[in-house]
Amino acid sequence: MSTPCRILILGAGSAIAQGYARARAVRGASFVLVGLNATRLAAIADDLRACGAQGTEVVTADLADLAGIETRAAELRASFGEPDEVLIAYGELGDQVESERDLDAARRAIDVNFTSVALWVLALLKNRPPQVPLAIAAIGSVAGDRGRASNFVYGSAKGGLDRFLEGLAQKHAGTPVHVLTVKPGFVDSPMTDGLAKGPLFASPETVGAAIARAVEKRRRVVYVPWFWWGIMTIIRHLPWVVFRRLRI
Numbered sequence: 274m275s276t277p278c279r280i281l282i283l284g285a286g287s288a289i290a291q292g293y294a295r296a297r298a299v300r301g302a303s304f305v306l307v308g309l310n311a312t313r314l315a316a317i318a319d320d321l322r323a324c325g326a327q328g329t330e331v332v333t334a335d336l337a338d339l340a341g342i343e344t345r346a347a348e349l350r351a352s353f354g355e356p357d358e359v360l361i362a363y364g365e366l367g368d369q370v371e372s373e374r375d376l377d378a379a380r381r382a383i384d385v386n387f388t389s390v391a392l393w394v395l396a397l398l399k400n401r402p403p404q405v406p407l408a409i410a411a412i413g414s415v416a417g418d419r420g421r422a423s424n425f426v427y428g429s430a431k432g433g434l435d436r437f438l439e440g441l442a443q444k445h446a447g448t449p450v451h452v453l454t455v456k457p458g459f460v461d462s463p464m465t466d467g468l469a470k471g472p473l474f475a476s477p478e479t480v481g482a483a484i485a486r487a488v489e490k491r492r493r494v495v496y497v498p499w500f501w502w503g504i505m506t507i508i509r510h511l512p513w514v515v516f517r518r519l520r521i
């Protein structure tokens with residue numbers, strides 16, 4: 274695939290999204306960067322232009338504002354044209370203990386990581402001519418592959434996103450609309466600031482570059498780094514009598 278001209282990034286402040294955008298910028302793409310923090314987005318836009326981006330536009334928005342998604346998506350499409358590629362990168366790890374105690378926190382984790390992402394995808398595809406190519410890449414997580422005691426609210430939101438994207442990909446199989454689900458393992462980004470880092474952690478640049486390659490190769494699902502495919506295959510297939518005893 275040739276490098277797409279117009280890339281829309283939802284959650285452009287994400288460290289992983291920045292790694293991806295740099296890999297695309299060196300090939301002359303242009304960007305619409307959407308996120309919460311205008312100052313950070315402006316700095317990212319400067320960086321991307323220095324890397325070779327043809328153009329950058331910055332839009333601030335709370336992407337998890339469910340009521341505003343359809344209007345926002347229509348405004349973005351009208352203002353900047355139809356994107357060739359969309360990366361949905363925003364997300365929140367949330368706090369499992371707090372989510373079990375405070376249902377507003379649980380709802381927020383589900384809305385940010387699943388509901389809003391699904392609605393954004395539907396809004397971006399609504400009334401889009403089916404023959405116009407589009408690559409949609411959304412960042413899920415290995416946490417969505419099996420429900421675990423330590424993070425099943427976040428994990429189930431990512432798992433729901435996985436099913437949503439799978440169905441969407443099947444709907445568009447054989448058409449110019451391509452859907453990629455990205456499943457990172459541990460990434461050394463601001464999201465994991467509070468966690469002790471170990472050898473399984475990858476850099477956001479590595480993960481971002483892997484996403485760019487996976488989009489180009491029209492992959493359906495990509496685990497990044499690749500070894501998480503093996504780890505999660507084992508975890509998914511552990512019998513319940515074993516799994517229920519694990520503290521993971």
Ligand SMILES: NC(=O)c1ccc[n+]([C@@H]2O[C@H](COP(=O)([O-])OP(=O)(O)OC[C@H]3O[C@@H](n4cnc5c(N)ncnc54)[C@H](OP(=O)(O)O)[C@@H]3O)[C@@H](O)[C@H]2O)c1
Pocket residue numbers: 284285286287288289290307308309310334335336337338362363364365366385412413414415456457458459460461462463464465477
């Ligand atoms: N880091 C990991 O270990 C890991 C592992 C698996 C999957 N992932 C997924 O990878 C994606 C990117 O995360 P990351 O590692 O790059 O972490 P990150 O740098 O913390 O990026 C997360 C981004 O999401 C943005 N965001 C959160 N809620 C938003 C909202 N309502 N509207 C707009 N933007 C919002 C944050 O903006 P602010 O910073 O301005 O709040 C931040 O820029 C996420 O979907 C995450 O779930 C991460």
